[in-house]
Amino acid sequence: MTNFPTLTWPEADGPQSARWRSEAAVPPAKRVVIADDRTTADAAYRLACEGTALLWRGDFQNARQLLQAMTRRLERKPRKQVGETPLDAFNLHRQAQSQRARTLGMLLIPLEGDYTIPLRRAPNVQQACEEVYGPAGQEPSVVSLRELLGLIGAHEWRKKGVEIPVLQERIHPYYGVFSPVRGEYVDLVARTPLPSVEKAFDIGVGTGVLSAVLAKRGVKRIVATDQDPRALACAKENLTRLGYDSQVELIAADLFPEGRAPLVVCNPPWVPARPASPIENAVYDYESRMLLGFLNGLGAHLSPGGEGWLILSDFAEHLGMRTRDWLLAAIDNAGLIVAGREDIKPRHPKAADADDPLHAARAAEVTSLWRLKAKRAATKP
Template sequence: MPLHTITLADGRSLAYRSENRHRPPQRAVPARQISAAQVFRHACNGTATLWTGDFHQGKQLLAALKKHARKPAAPAPDPQTAFHKHRLAQSQHSRTANMLLVIIGAGFTLDLPRAPDVSAALADVYGTPNREPFLLPLKQLLGFIGAHQWHLKGVDVPALDGRIHVPFGVFSPVRGEYVGLLRDAPLPPVCETAFDIGTGSGVLAVLLAQRGFRRVVATDCDARAAACARANVRRFGLHAKIDVLQQNLFPAGTADLIVCNPPWLPAKPTSAIESALYDPDHAMLRAFLRDAPACLNPQGQIWLVLSDLAEHLSLRPADALPQWFAQAGLRLLAADHVRPIHGKAADPSDPLAFARQRERTFLYRLAAAQG
């Protein structure tokens, strides 16, 4: 993650940690009493506010800052413009909210009145406790605390008859409807070996092992995701069947089934976790389709999980997927789909509601083209 140094008003320089890719502030001014409007003005000038007051008042200030920074968006002339305006607004709101900082002391301590013990939540993100203090956006600290609680609790995945535990920085399988598609799909003629490419939390690798595959190899290029997947594999008692490798795309060898749930939207991510959602020009999807056929055993299949939201936002032509399948030498066996059931799908106030209301999540089942 990026590490920068910020100069405080008293002349000290402290390391600054952030999970996003915004340009960091160069300086920070301390405050125990300040309005959201003042914090916003500082932020517009590239100056962060270092909160030194009561923890709960800091949370209230952050909420007020978010409201102050949010402005009604003008109607967009077309779906693609609506999406890009939405992403720009998200980035601007995030940058502003992340300009309210706190100092994390040695050993992941937070020395603010009425502050909770944040050491476990920060250890979940960073691992070894720090020896030197550093600056952290209050918004991200609250995100770490919430993510830690969810990590301990886990996410119920009915298709697995169990819970998947996901730490901060790994995409959570909250959209569990697609897992049901893979649970119900007819298996290939041979079911010995499977690859799960871009495994994330490991949810699909666990499902494949539960469905009878004797060996599953799951890969992910992200270290946090690989560690998360290994932990979930152990929780389900499947470590003898599933190998998790930290690497990009395909492991060595071939498989009877190759599964992939790539990023769905062709856009630039602004943080590491957003890489599970956004991928410029569908780079991972294209690379997967290009190389997957060579990794298939005879009679093997490829299962691709993909939303059609990009099509409803005019970010991908409706005929793009059939063309990419054909270019990769693949034929479509079947395309099962399900309507998303997450909160945004039914929220009429969402800026992209016009597209989310039409979205479907597909399971494309593919095989090598004949002759």
Template sequence: MTTVSWTENDTQRTARWRSENAAPAPTGIVVITDDIAADKALRIARRGSSLLWRGDFQNARQLMRALDRRLEKRESRTPQASEPGEIFLANRKARAQRAAILGKILIPLEPDYTISLRRAPDTRAACAHAYGPPVDGPNAEHNNSAGEPNAAAGVETLVSLPELLGVISAYEWHRKGVEVAALGARIHPAHGVFTPTRDEYIDLVADAPWPQGLDHPVVWDIGTGTGVLAAVLVKRGAREVVATDISPRAVQCARENVERLGLADRVRVVEADLWPTGGQRADVVVCNPPWIPGRPTSALEQGIYDPGSDMLHRFLGELPDHLTPRGEGWLILSDLAEHLGLRTRDELVARIADAGLTIAGQHETTPRHPRAADSSDPLHAARALERTILWRLAVRTAPTA
């Protein structure tokens, strides 16, 4: 973990720098308190310095909101693009720039993850969930379950305020869980694992018919995340589900969820880059890849953005080698990228055909999330047309002579 230094009250200080989004460590730190004006704070941040907050915690949140309003106001004066794809890219760039400025507000964490600021919440459980437990003993350091070093005793850690608020929010999702109607139960996401709040794709998997003659199939869930689809597949009659994910956090999260649901005897969760090892084949292979071609900027965005559609293309290209003769691949994909001009339907269909696959059926639904009906959203025109589609893919057989 990187160490940063600054001068405070004529004393040289050091602390550890933590960023789950791999943001670079601050190169200049200015200590600020409650009396700073938002315009002055914005000028300091725009010059590249970070703002170490030593005042009231709730006032730090108010400062962040004030900076966000100013940045949003300036964005509104920028000429708007006209094409959906250009609007999307400009909007994403603007959000990234705003996030970079807001991320310069820093909060100090004590070695036990407490915040020694007035009106600060108790963040110990939330930080332990995201970062791993704090370490007892001077200068001790061990790795957490994600392979990252824990905080060492006696050393302050600096984190950005937006990240800390995200850690707190993620812990609340984890603690309370997300109700999944298709399960009749709650799924508990972990920090850094995509939360299944868009339930229309879950319903597609719950309702799609099994391939003919395969009433209790062996199913693989590729990129399982929280394990929600693996649980749904078992509930609806799969004989066995193997769920894979490349993220150790997702694997641990999925294991905890299937154990909590009492399904561990029929769901095996393994860490893998797409496919389970061992040479077996599956009757149904389900994959819900990231829906938008693009580069993620955080662990959470890995569930949304797929650079060059790499995961999608690999899944399609390698799927025939992993299906039983009567098996199907179920690809769950939003067509939002098509409406944004980032991918065409013809390109997707051509990829399916080039992989030696044929389309055995399609099931689609209209998204139900709030942004689909938000006319103030810059991408409203594209979102209003969006459909979530389950593509049923089978291996194309050679014609008989």
């Protein structure tokens, strides 16, 4: 177990250890106590707030009820006053999310080497764990109940899939791969006129949904990239099931593949904030690394007269995290011009939730597909 983080806890016959699992890269707790069906919600919540983890030895369903009770206690705490600016509200919201994850992540569940849970009334989570942690047959481990429930939920989403109306099919997301539940950006790619049907690059393929839309629209050859092995596996499975695997070549790469294409599509994370964990890389683009990388490399990968499609929400602008002038300057500095833009309003429930701390920014949000061309190519007679 020396290659992995370990969790240590006290037992009657001396300290015991097991492999610690955390897809969010949370370090193992330094203080651990044994908890069971006699542990009250008040006691569990107090210990969790103090940074003491509870390794559960009771009934699994009782552990779920305890987690729900701890959640209710957390929600009773008065919210901090929303800051004067949207950015203050965003920072307070992230702080609250971080505290919530840290506190509720203190209730721990043991896993055997085959991913069975050695507790009464425990569900079968073997397939859900194998999809995220890899093949069974490893050493026993410990995971937070909150993460385990996330794995179970992701497994159900993977089985059920997300309906994509423009494809008339479902896309099945993997755990940690950005799910296309917000379909407006997919609609933009489906309706914007194609500059060519010969070839396209899909930068940051994710689930493969945009490659599938381009293939359905008749693009003959698509080269799709991602640096996340889980995303590449997810895209491969989706594209194969949809029958587009012969049109789409998947490549492990940071941004661009070699060569040029008349169409290069990229949907980077929309918020330029630091991810709090590895699985947040699909949501947060720290210092706009992917956005700037795409813009600055686009000209060298566009065929003469070709278009780069940047799909980006202005949510960060409404939060005060960047300005429209900054974006336009970044486009100009990359040697690009804006040939056109398609806009769409979000349809997700939070956009209409007045109780959401970020409601003002969500209500004003617009998602855009920016059609970009290289300056030199655009000015040729």
